[in-house]
Amino acid sequence: MTNSGDPLAIAMFVLVILVTLAITAWAARKTKTANEFYAAGSRISGAQNGIAIAGDFMSAATFLGITGLIFAHGYDIIIYILSPVVGLGIVLAFMADKIRNLGRYTFADVLSFRLKEKPVRITAAISSLAISLLYLMAQIVGAGALIQILFGLPYEIAVVIVGALMILYVSLGGMIATTWVQITKAAMLSLGIALIAILILAEAEFDLGVLYANSAALHANGRGLFEPGLHFHDPLASVSLAIGLVMGMAGLPHILMRFFTVPDAKQARRSVFFAVLIIGFVLSLIFFIVGFGAVSFLVGNPDFTGEGGGIMGGTNMVALHLSRYLGGPVLLGIMSAVAFATILAVVAGLTLASAAAISHDLYANVFRKDKTGEGREVLVSRIATIGVGITAILLGLAFEGQNIAYMAALAFTVAASANFPVLILALYWPGLTTRGAVWGTIAGLVIAIVMVILGPAVWVGALGNPAPLVPFEYPALFSIIPAFLTIWIVSITDPEHKSEASKKRFQEQLILSELGSGGI
Amino acid sequence: MPEYFFGGPEIDRNLLLYIQKRRRLSLIGGGSIFAVFFTLVLLIAFFPHVLLIPIGAAPGFNLGMLFAFLVLISIVILTGLYVRQTNRIVAAETMRLGEDK
Numbered sequence: 189m190t191n192s193g194d195p196l197a198i199a200m201f202v203l204v205i206l207v208t209l210a211i212t213a214w215a216a217r218k219t220k221t222a223n224e225f226y227a228a229g230s231r232i233s234g235a236q237n238g239i240a241i242a243g244d245f246m247s248a249a250t251f252l253g254i255t256g257l258i259f260a261h262g263y264d265i266i267i268y269i270l271s272p273v274v275g276l277g278i279v280l281a282f283m284a285d286k287i288r289n290l291g292r293y294t295f296a297d298v299l300s301f302r303l304k305e306k307p308v309r310i311t312a313a314i315s316s317l318a319i320s321l322l323y324l325m326a327q328i329v330g331a332g333a334l335i336q337i338l339f340g341l342p343y344e345i346a347v348v349i350v351g352a353l354m355i356l357y358v359s360l361g362g363m364i365a366t367t368w369v370q371i372t373k374a375a376m377l378s379l380g381i382a383l384i385a386i387l388i389l390a391e392a393e394f395d396l397g398v399l400y401a402n403s404a405a406l407h408a409n410g411r412g413l414f415e416p417g418l419h420f421h422d423p424l425a426s427v428s429l430a431i432g433l434v435m436g437m438a439g440l441p442h443i444l445m446r447f448f449t450v451p452d453a454k455q456a457r458r459s460v461f462f463a464v465l466i467i468g469f470v471l472s473l474i475f476f477i478v479g480f481g482a483v484s485f486l487v488g489n490p491d492f493t494g495e496g497g498g499i500m501g502g503t504n505m506v507a508l509h510l511s512r513y514l515g516g517p518v519l520l521g522i523m524s525a526v527a528f529a530t531i532l533a534v535v536a537g538l539t540l541a542s543a544a545a546i547s548h549d550l551y552a553n554v555f556r557k558d559k560t561g562e563g564r565e566v567l568v569s570r571i572a573t574i575g576v577g578i579t580a581i582l583l584g585l586a587f588e589g590q591n592i593a594y595m596a597a598l599a600f601t602v603a604a605s606a607n608f609p610v611l612i613l614a615l616y617w618p619g620l621t622t623r624g625a626v627w628g629t630i631a632g633l634v635i636a637i638v639m640v641i642l643g644p645a646v647w648v649g650a651l652g653n654p655a656p657l658v659p660f661e662y663p664a665l666f667s668i669i670p671a672f673l674t675i676w677i678v679s680i681t682d683p684e685h686k687s688e689a690s691k692k693r694f695q696e697q698l699i700l701s702e703l704g705s706g707g708i
Numbered sequence: 709m710p711e712y713f714f715g716g717p718e719i720d721r722n723l724l725l726y727i728q729k730r731r732r733l734s735l736i737g738g739g740s741i742f743a744v745f746f747t748l749v750l751l752i753a754f755f756p757h758v759l760l761i762p763i764g765a766a767p768g769f770n771l772g773m774l775f776a777f778l779v780l781i782s783i784v785i786l787t788g789l790y791v792r793q794t795n796r797i798v799a800a801e802t803m804r805l806g807e808d809k
Binding site for chain 1 (some may be wrong): 723726729731734735737738739741742745746748749750752753754756759760764765766767768769770772773775777779780783784786787788790791794795798
């Protein structure tokens with residue numbers, strides 16, 4: 189199915205672009221200082237930031253991918269639904285307000301509070317760039333394919349359009365534009381999913397029993413659709429995925445960066461609550477209603493299935509087929525535009541996190557320490573944004589047709605292994621040393637990348653080998669543990685471990701992390 | 709950093725108590741969110757048959773779907789309670805530490 193030539197879909201597509209560009213033009217006038225560029229002047233309210241965090245997290249993979257996964261595998265997908273919400277809960281309980289109190293623009297600010305700045309900033313910037321570029325690449329490849337299907341545009345042009353728009357949003361409007369694009373997208377996505385859920389329930393006489401009975405009657409696995417076992421065949425695979433998604437969520441640089449946009453720790457806590465509320469609302473509708481609704485209305489429907497009985501365009505298109513079934517071309521046009529806005533908002537957040545790692549961590553605080561003015565740092569950020577955007581476009585073109593699932597898996601696994609252990613120990617373990625943090629980050633980064641490459645998605649799926657050397661698609665469990673162990677062993681064997689200066693610095697950090705610079 | 713927190717042993721002890729209280733709350737809040745979730749993950753991974761127990765006649769009305777719903781609701785409620793409780797403690801301690809000053 190494509191939407192090419194459908195004037196409504198094209199009109200919605202153009203409308204999304206115009207609205208987001210208008211937001212960018214408005215934001216550009218308000219973006220002058222480094223604080224405005226990286227952190228929206230720290231003037232975003234908790235509720236706004238919570239909606240933006242939800243917008244930052246809920247990518248096209250969430251909307252299209254998870255609906256498709258539920259359509260195919262049913263119950264097991266609950267782990268994908270709950271993990272990000274739990275990840276945010278962990279961020280709330282252990283990190284959000286402390287990060288807000290200790291940092292300014294990036295999570296490397298938090299690490300460098302009591303550790304030696306240069307080495308920890310370099311490793312944190314490298315891991316942030318690796319995570320953001322991997323995630324960005326996955327989004328761009330997915331975006332190109334999606335826009336190609338939705339609007340009939342050639343893949344290359346689709347990738348260039350998305351890349352050019354994200355460069356415009358971030359380089360001109362910085363965090364202010366990114367935040368409001370994310371808020372707009374989160375609102376569109378929540379309303380769109382709610383509308384689809386209501387229409388599904390209306391078709392099923394507002395009776396979940398009727399909906400589920402229809403789904404079970406039509407799905408190849410019958411009642412098995414509502415039971416564990418269709419997606420995970422190995423118990424450790426589900427545990428590893430859950431751990432990876434929870435801790436990965438707490439280590440994603442573009443999510444952590446959002447806590448610097450609020451004025452204080454209280455608003456940081458409030459923002460997590462709003463994010464949990466919105467993500468929980470959207471994902472629960474997708475899990476309990478939309479996914480099974482898709483089974484109920486699309487399986488065996490000749491309008492949406494190919495010759496072999498498979499869904500046209502693959503399971504990623506399930507949500508859009510469902511929109512067409514429920515609301516014809518009008519709802520399809522609206523949901524296509526929502527999917528497009530979803531992509532734009534996520535890539536903008538990722539681009540900003542990548543640019544901040546280059547300009548704030550590497551340029552301003554490592555290579556030109558104390559020698560660069562604020563105006564120059566913002567200029568470097570804008571240049572870095574253009575560089576990151578062009579890199580993402582080139583990567584998107586180079587990886588056309590690749591399985592994007594492993595790139596997203598790699599991003600979460602690296603975030604969980606390289607960023608999360610060092611960040612949580614920096615906040616809570618007085619014994620952490622600079623050497624431990626640096627080697628722990630390197631170990632987490634390398635082990636995660638190697639394990640994903642040797643796993644089923646890359647070793648078998650992309651490289652064509654007969655069997656994987658690592659049996660897990662999401663090996664986070666086995667890369668997080670070595671990362672923690674590396675940090676601990678290197679730290680306890682480091683003379684800095686028991687030094688009085690180190691203890692004193694930790695106490696200062698503890699007080700500031702709890703109270704902030706202006707009191708509690 | 710507010711000066712009064714370095715004002716003397718009495719103030720420091722109050723601050724320490726405050727930090728301990730916050731940590732306890734973090735552990736209870738974060739721990740319960742993770743425990744609720746991980747119970748379901750472990751059931752899916754190692755004891756899936758428990759989740760197959762029906763709670764109604766129609767397909768999909770089983771313990772697994774009910775647990776999934778309850779876990780999601782619990783996490784949202786626990787998150788809200790944690791934020792409310794933390795804000796309350798922070799506000800009360802701000803007042804107390806301010807009076808000590």
